[in-house]
Amino acid sequence: MDALVAAAKAEGKxxxxxxxxxxxxxxxxxxxxxxxxxxxxxxxxxNGSSQDEVNAFDGTSRAPDVVDVxxxxxxxxxxxxxxxxxxxxxxxxxxxxxxxxLWFNDYGGYMGIGYDSSKVTxxxxxxxxxxxxxxxxxxxxxxxxxxxxxxxxxxASVANGGSxxxxxxxxxxxxxxxxxxxxxxxxxxAATVKSxxxxxxxxxxxxxxxxxxxxxxxKIFVPSNAIIGGYYSQAINKQAPHPAAARLWEEYLYxxxxxxxxxxxxxxxxxxxAMTSAGTVDTAAAAALPAVPGxxxxxxxxxxxxxxxxxxxxxxxxxx
Amino acid sequence: MTAAGNxxxxxxxxxLGGGRRLPLTWLGVVPFFIYxxxxxxxxxxxxxAGSLVGPDGSISLSNFDGINRPFMFKSFVNSIEISTIxxxxxxxxxxxxAYAVATGDPKGFLRRSVMSAAGVVAQFGGxxxxxxxxxxxxxxxxxxLWLQQHGIxxxxxxxxxxxxxxxxxxxxxxQIPLMVLVFIPALDGIRPQWREATESLGGSGWHYWxxxxxxxLFPSFLGCTLLLFANAFSAYATxxxxxxxxxxxxxxxxxxxxTSETGSSSPGLAKALALAxxxxxxxxxxxxxxxxxxxxxxxx
Numbered sequence: 157m158d159a160l161v162a163a164a165k166a167e168g169k170x171x172x173x174x175x176x177x178x179x180x181x182x183x184x185x186x187x188x189x190x191x192x193x194x195x196x197x198x199x200x201x202x203n204g205s206s207q208d209e210v211n212a213f214d215g216t217s218r219a220p221d222v223v224d225v226x227x228x229x230x231x232x233x234x235x236x237x238x239x240x241x242x243x244x245x246x247x248x249x250x251x252x253x254x255x256x257x258l259w260f261n262d263y264g265g266y267m268g269i270g271y272d273s274s275k276v277t278x279x280x281x282x283x284x285x286x287x288x289x290x291x292x293x294x295x296x297x298x299x300x301x302x303x304x305x306x307x308x309x310x311x312a313s314v315a316n317g318g319s320x321x322x323x324x325x326x327x328x329x330x331x332x333x334x335x336x337x338x339x340x341x342x343x344x345x346a347a348t349v350k351s352x353x354x355x356x357x358x359x360x361x362x363x364x365x366x367x368x369x370x371x372x373x374x375k376i377f378v379p380s381n382a383i384i385g386g387y388y389s390q391a392i393n394k395q396a397p398h399p400a401a402a403r404l405w406e407e408y409l410y411x412x413x414x415x416x417x418x419x420x421x422x423x424x425x426x427x428x429x430a431m432t433s434a435g436t437v438d439t440a441a442a443a444a445l446p447a448v449p450g451x452x453x454x455x456x457x458x459x460x461x462x463x464x465x466x467x468x469x470x471x472x473x474x475x476x
Numbered sequence: 477m478t479a480a481g482n483x484x485x486x487x488x489x490x491x492l493g494g495g496r497r498l499p500l501t502w503l504g505v506v507p508f509f510i511y512x513x514x515x516x517x518x519x520x521x522x523x524x525a526g527s528l529v530g531p532d533g534s535i536s537l538s539n540f541d542g543i544n545r546p547f548m549f550k551s552f553v554n555s556i557e558i559s560t561i562x563x564x565x566x567x568x569x570x571x572x573x574a575y576a577v578a579t580g581d582p583k584g585f586l587r588r589s590v591m592s593a594a595g596v597v598a599q600f601g602g603x604x605x606x607x608x609x610x611x612x613x614x615x616x617x618x619x620x621l622w623l624q625q626h627g628i629x630x631x632x633x634x635x636x637x638x639x640x641x642x643x644x645x646x647x648x649x650x651q652i653p654l655m656v657l658v659f660i661p662a663l664d665g666i667r668p669q670w671r672e673a674t675e676s677l678g679g680s681g682w683h684y685w686x687x688x689x690x691x692x693l694f695p696s697f698l699g700c701t702l703l704l705f706a707n708a709f710s711a712y713a714t715x716x717x718x719x720x721x722x723x724x725x726x727x728x729x730x731x732x733x734x735t736s737e738t739g740s741s742s743p744g745l746a747k748a749l750a751l752a753x754x755x756x757x758x759x760x761x762x763x764x765x766x767x768x769x770x771x772x773x774x775x776x
Contacts, residue, residue, distance in 0.1 A: 205735050206737035207741045226738070290634075295721065300732055301735055303738055306738045339634075340635060340638065341638045342720055353614070467738075468547065468740045469546070469547050472550055473547065
């Protein structure tokens with residue numbers, strides 16, 4: 157570890173990509189890493205997609221060293237990653253990592269329906285079809301290309317009798333929403349929530365929680381019959397311009413300090429269970445997470461890619 | 477009939493005398509060809525080459541099979557539909573406005589103000605234009621909220637603004653002024669004497685439009701409509717800012733294929749689709765050029 161720190165300091169730089177400061181507390185994590193090791197971080201294209209991250213691997217000295225990507229992109233691009241196992245490797249559950257360390261889950265959360273409680277109340281997914289929700293319901297991403305948007309449709313499917321293998325019920329649900337005039341075909345963001353354009357929004361719970369500062373009456377509903385979990389994964393660029401700094405960054409993220417910073421941002425770090433039994437978890441931050449009212453289901457890479465194919469082929473007919 | 481077909485005219489245009497100087501006249505157009513090369517020919521070459529590379533990196537035509545899927549076809553139809561509707565409506569309203577302006581005082585205030593406004597507005601597009609519309613008649617827009625306070629619901633059957641009808645409305649904002657700009661020269665070519673001639677021969681207003689002005693203006697009208705079609709068909713930023721959900725028209729489908737993070741990313745198919753768009757625009761613009769040639773025989 158000391159040798160790694162020395163090598164990383166000699167490189168002196170690290171390039172990351174698609175990490176918005178308000179996403180899972182990345183602002184604080186980047187500041188923390190800089191302060192601890194004195195290594196400068198260049199943060200590229202904060203609002204890029206997972207695919208944009210991998211597209212930026214151009215073999216130049218400006219390419220990102222590390223990426224934080226969705227499952228589908230991680231699985232499709234293993235040839236571009238370098239295997240690495242962090243010190244706490246054994247704390248990461250087996251299903252949550254590639255066995256040699258080409259990619260490994262970092263943090264995740266559950267799909268929730270965020271809503272402005274001063275305008276509506278949500279107690280089930282089917283509620284959204286009611287007349288009170290006219291022009292109010294939106295997704296936080298385009299499901300034909302965004303991971304978050306796709307998981308919103310998967311959640312709607314599971315809540316309506318579908319399953320992780322059958323996303324068609326979710327597409328049907330949004331078709332009904334559209335027919336009733338309840339669907340708002342706008343990608344929900346902090347700005348649309350603040351302006352009131354998207355008072356009901358399908359979104360990861362840890363991102364939805366951040367709208368509370370703009371809309372004090374913002375609440376999150378997680379349906380007990382459809383708790384969809386999703387994890388993002390870390391991976392190291394095989395041609396990383398700063399290979400040692402990239403590995404040190406991973407060590408920092410998976411240290412207790414890094415994991416607790418994610419937790420403070422409302423995301424659930426992958427070592428949370430291990431840290432809870434070891435007593436190293438930030439208990440106040442853990443208690444502040446939204447309650448999970450049942451057993452979560454996590455779509456596998458295969459299920460995600462099948463769901464994606466179905467949605468790409470049927471989405472525009474359903475909602476346009 | 478035309479000057480170009482007259483042999484005597486052509487002979488006169490040829491340089492006479494035997495001075496053998498190094499021809500340097502082409503130098504002036506070099507910057508133009510460099511510009512066209514970098515911004516038009518190079519991207520087109522990249523698209524053509526990229527569209528022939530299959531997902532496995534080999535040379536194949538498999539990308540073009542990808543276009544032949546129902547949802548791709550649907551976005552093709554959507555694109556053509558929205559371009560046609562906005563072009564036809566833009567052409568009709570633009571032509572009426574242009575006629576009103578052309579028959580007025582050529583140095584008058586109406587003409588000067590309409591022409592300069594059209595020149596500015598025809599170039600107004602993209603994110604700023606979409607934002608202006610969202611802030612006006614979006615679900616949090618000033619006009620929408622004002623009407624709502626007075627008991628009028630603009631969208632009783634669901635918000636159509638963030639869909640193709642909304643996009644058509646926004647496109648009309650720059651299509652109508654563009655029509656005014658491109659159609660006015662044709663209207664200016666119509667001489668008042670032709671109308672007087674028709675009337676002195678006993679023709680009515682109907683006769684004048686049916687047998688004189690109509691046939692003269694129609695090729696130009698059709699050509700301008702085609703130009704508006706191509707203008708709408710290739711517009712990207714305006715649509716991308718308004719329709720953030722699902723690639724319902726071709727340019728957005730291309731974008732989705734390039735940035736998808738759910739395993740549907742396919743750069744080869746994106747380029748094949750872009751090539752198909754180039755082909756459509758090429759056909760439309762060739763027809764436009766043909767009609768322009770016909771129009772220019774009469775209206776000079």
